[in-house]
Each structure stands twice: as structure tokens, then as C-alpha cells.
Amino acid sequence: MSTVVLIGTQWGDEGKGKVTDFLAERADVIVRYQGGNNAGHTVVVDDKEYKLHLIPSGILYRDKTCIIGSGVVIDPAVLIEELKSLEDRGISTENLKISQRAHVIFPYHKLLDQAEEKSKGSKKIGTTSRGIGPAYMDKAARVGIRMLELIDQDELTSLLEENVLGKNRILNKVFDSEGTDYQAVLESYQSYAETLKRYVADVSLIVNGVIEEGKNVLFEGAQGTLLDLDHGTYPYVTSSNPTAGAACLGAGVGPTKIDRVIGIAKAYTTRVGEGPFPTELFDEVGAFIQEQGGEFGTTTGRPRRCGWFDGVIGRYAVRINGLNYLAITKLDVLSRLEKVKICTGYRYHDDIIKDFPASLKVLSECEPVYEELPGWQEDITNTGKLEDLPFNARKYLERVSEVAGAPIAIIGVGSKRSQTIVTSDL
Ligand code: GDP
Ligand code: IMO
Ligand code: MG
Numbered sequence: 001m002s003t004v005v006l007i008g009t010q011w012g013d014e015g016k017g018k019v020t021d022f023l024a025e026r027a028d029v030i031v032r033y034q035g036g037n038n039a040g041h042t043v044v045v046d047d048k049e050y051k052l053h054l055i056p057s058g059i060l061y062r063d064k065t066c067i068i069g070s071g072v073v074i075d076p077a078v079l080i081e082e083l084k085s086l087e088d089r090g091i092s093t094e095n096l097k098i099s100q101r102a103h104v105i106f107p108y109h110k111l112l113d114q115a116e117e118k119s120k121g122s123k124k125i126g127t128t129s130r131g132i133g134p135a136y137m138d139k140a141a142r143v144g145i146r147m148l149e150l151i152d153q154d155e156l157t158s159l160l161e162e163n164v165l166g167k168n169r170i171l172n173k174v175f176d177s178e179g180t181d182y183q184a185v186l187e188s189y190q191s192y193a194e195t196l197k198r199y200v201a202d203v204s205l206i207v208n209g210v211i212e213e214g215k216n217v218l219f220e221g222a223q224g225t226l227l228d229l230d231h232g233t234y235p236y237v238t239s240s241n242p243t244a245g246a247a248c249l250g251a252g253v254g255p256t257k258i259d260r261v262i263g264i265a266k267a268y269t270t271r272v273g274e275g276p277f278p279t280e281l282f283d284e285v286g287a288f289i290q291e292q293g294g295e296f297g298t299t300t301g302r303p304r305r306c307g308w309f310d311g312v313i314g315r316y317a318v319r320i321n322g323l324n325y326l327a328i329t330k331l332d333v334l335s336r337l338e339k340v341k342i343c344t345g346y347r348y349h350d351d352i353i354k355d356f357p358a359s360l361k362v363l364s365e366c367e368p369v370y371e372e373l374p375g376w377q378e379d380i381t382n383t384g385k386l387e388d389l390p391f392n393a394r395k396y397l398e399r400v401s402e403v404a405g406a407p408i409a410i411i412g413v414g415s416k417r418s419q420t421i422v423t424s425d426l
Helices: 016-024 076-088 108-123 132-140 151-173 182-199 202-213 248-251 286-294 311-321 360-364 392-404
Strands: 004-010 029-032 041-047 048-052 066-069 097-098 218-222 258-267 268-272 303-309 324-330 339-348 349-352 367-374 408-412 420-422
Touching: 004 016, 016 218, 016 258, 016 324, 016 408, 016 420, 029 202, 029 248, 066 367, 097 151, 097 182, 097 202, 108 132, 108 248, 132 339, 151 182, 202 248, 258 311, 268 324, 286 303, 286 420, 311 339, 311 392, 324 392, 349 360, 367 392, 392 408
Parallel strands: 004 218, 004 258, 029 066, 029 218, 066 097, 258 324, 324 408
Antiparallel strands: 041 048, 268 303, 339 349, 339 367, 408 420
16 A cells, blocks of 8 residues: 545535545554644444544544644644543553644634634635634734643743733734633633643654555545645635645655555545535435435534535546545445436636636536436345446446546545545555
């Protein structure tokens, strides 16, 4: 397997957690490289369900090293809660390492996230309200506080005071909101630092070291290509880069160290939050997919908007991420539909667009051009081999692969680790 980057090709929630957990068996080290607890990854092993937000999905294997890289923003209270809930269920977190350089989310980031969304009114992004955008803003503005400073009493005390004062000014004067109490925040973050300091390390040294030894490393992205700050449906995106290139930045390795990139796509498309979505369905088929797929957010519980597989997005994700393979998840959700559709291009006025546009104005006026294929009625949730899938399901996958322009290496037929078909030697 060597070094593999796993990314979402759509608007997030493609099943990255499940595929990471599945591939983690072959990996020695699993690195989460961006995002924060805006992510929600559900992993099902046997009959047990685990919901992870910050910790890489490899944590469910005792012998793997799991790393939170410098590109991640960390809410320490959430991380401690996640560690505790894993430990309570008998999962060891001994082998977790957290980058010294990862930035920390503070209560004022959450307040600013909420206040900014409220002030945008109908133009709101529909963020997860977890303070993700404001934390990355501080990182870019060079006023952020990293894990390294969190665990250093003197640094934390002085940096936090400057930040609380500055943010309270904005919260009070711009948003007419109360702000945070420096002393209370300091005390709670000092206590978080005590709990977390034993995990903090220079993770770039660790990751490069294990690659040097020829070990297998899995880089796990959160969110998806269309939520990417540079390449997504801006401004309806997250504030980090979920695309494959960011794995290098967020883990501290060079591009020459990456062997392969796998893009995860649902057999259809979903989106949480605002913004255009060309193949969105507003009819009973959309409702069927939402119900069969259990399409409600892992983090916020919001219903996910559902639509057909979008091949324009598939091709875009192949290009932006340099995908070697696709992993198609949730194929089982489409069973029992009489017909299934794949979007192969967009009709824009008198033109057919094949390449995903940068302009949201253009995107919102695009009409999907569909290819219709016959559905399959069989239950495929116990199918273990590609050749045992119904003929029509195989034809559907073949077309998805052709339209997107990448071979399919993994197929998901259910939420459990065991409900996975591998079709290529990874
Ligand atoms: P992530 O954010 O990309 O990790 O995806 P989420 O975990 O937020 O959402 C994917 C959901 O689909 C989770 O509830 C998974 O348990 C579930 N899931 C993943 N793969 C499959 C699959 O192949 N079939 C079915 N039915 N469910 C799946
Ligand atoms: P996983 O890793 C789906 C969306 C939010 C919102 C936008 C910006 O589970 O795939 P943010 O809080 O990041 O500033 O919100 O991004 N979003 C996600 N949608 N899955 C996620 O993560 C998401 N993380 C953020 O709904 O539209
Ligand atoms: Mg999710």
C-alpha cells in the first residue's frame, strides 16, 4: 500500500471514515491532515458504531499510530471528549500524536462563527458553528495559538489575553455580543493543556521517519473537493483545503512522498449547508435516497440534500486531486430504484459544459444532462465480490468510472467494515 491519500470528491460525507477504517488495516500510520470538528465520520465495526470528529478513523486498531497533523484546527474540549468516549468503549488512545503546530479553537472562534453567520442573513454559508472559519482566519492573520503554545503556560497566558481583548472588541462593537471572559477561558484551557500535552509531538518527524522505513501511511482528508477553499464552490466552502495537495502541508511531508491518491464518492451526491447543487432532487427519489441512505449530518444532525451522481464533479475531482482510483460508497442505497441517472455534463444556455465552472452564477444556471440506466432490485448488502453484483449495478459502476475518468478500486455496499468490495490491488 505504501503512502496513500484518501479524499472526498464531493461535498463531504462520502464515507471517508468507513473507507479509512477499512484501509487502515493495511497501514502502520494514519494521519488526519486538515479540518476540525466540523467533520463527522461514522465507522461501523461488527455492530458497534463510532462517531469520530478529530481523531483519525485508524484509532479502532490497537497497533496503529494515529496522527493529527498541523493542518487541523483543534477544539481541545471536543478532542478530550472524543478520547474519553473511545477509552470508555475499550479503545486505546495511547498511540495518538498531535502536531505541535496545529492551531487551537477557542470559545471566541465559535462566537464569531455564529455571529458572522447571523449577520449574513439569507447569504449565510450554513457552517457547522464550530469556530472553524475564525480559527483558520487567525492562523492566516498570524495571531493564532498553536498546540505548542497551548501547553506552554507563559505563552498561553500572554497570547490568550491579547486575543480575548481583540476578539471581545469585535464581538462587542461589531456584533453587539457579549464576548468571552479571559480568566475563565484561561483556566479551562490550562486544564485541557494538562490532559493533552502528553500527545503533542513533532509529527512531521514521525511521518517522514516511518516513510523512510518503508512503512504504510494513510493520509485521511476531511470534508470534500467542493468544500475546498481554493477549488470548491466558493464562498460556500470550508476554510481549509480538503484536496489531496493539502495532505503534504497538513502532515509535513513533501509531494515526492505520496504514492497514490484515492477519491471517495457516494454512488449519488449529497450536500449539507447552503450553495448550488446541480443534480439536487426535490422529488420522491430524493426522499427515497435520503431515507435509505440515512442522510442526516453526523455533526449537526441536519438533513443532507440529495441528488444523482454528478460526473462533471467526478471528472473535476479526478483532475484537482490527481486521483488514481475512486472508491464508490453506498451503492446499496440505490437498490430498488427502477432507473438510475448519471449527470454527464451541464446545459448552460446554448452550450454543454463538461468542466466544473468556477462561477457560482454559472453553476446555479446549469441544468444537468442525464444518462438514464436501468436500476437493480436485488439487495446487495451481502455481496462480497464485484462479479456477484447484479448486472445493472455493475453497468452503473462502469459508466460512473468512464464518465469520471478513473478506475474504481473499492465499492461500499453497507456501513459495516465487512460490507466492502475491493476490485484493485491497492
Ligand atoms: P464521512 O464524513 O465522509 O466519513 O462520511 P459520514 O460518516 O459523515 O457519512 C457517511 C455515512 O454513510 C455514515 O453513516 C456511514 O456509516 C455510512 N456508509 C459509509 N459507507 C456506506 C455504504 O457503502 N453503504 C451504506 N449503506 N452506508 C455507508
Ligand atoms: P466530513 O468530514 C459535510 C460544510 C458545512 C458548510 C460548510 C462550511 O464529515 O465530510 P464550516 O463549519 O466548515 O465552516 O462549514 O462546509 N461542512 C461539511 N459538510 N461534511 C463535512 O465534513 C463538513 N464540514 C463542513 O455544512 O456548508
Ligand atoms: Mg461526515
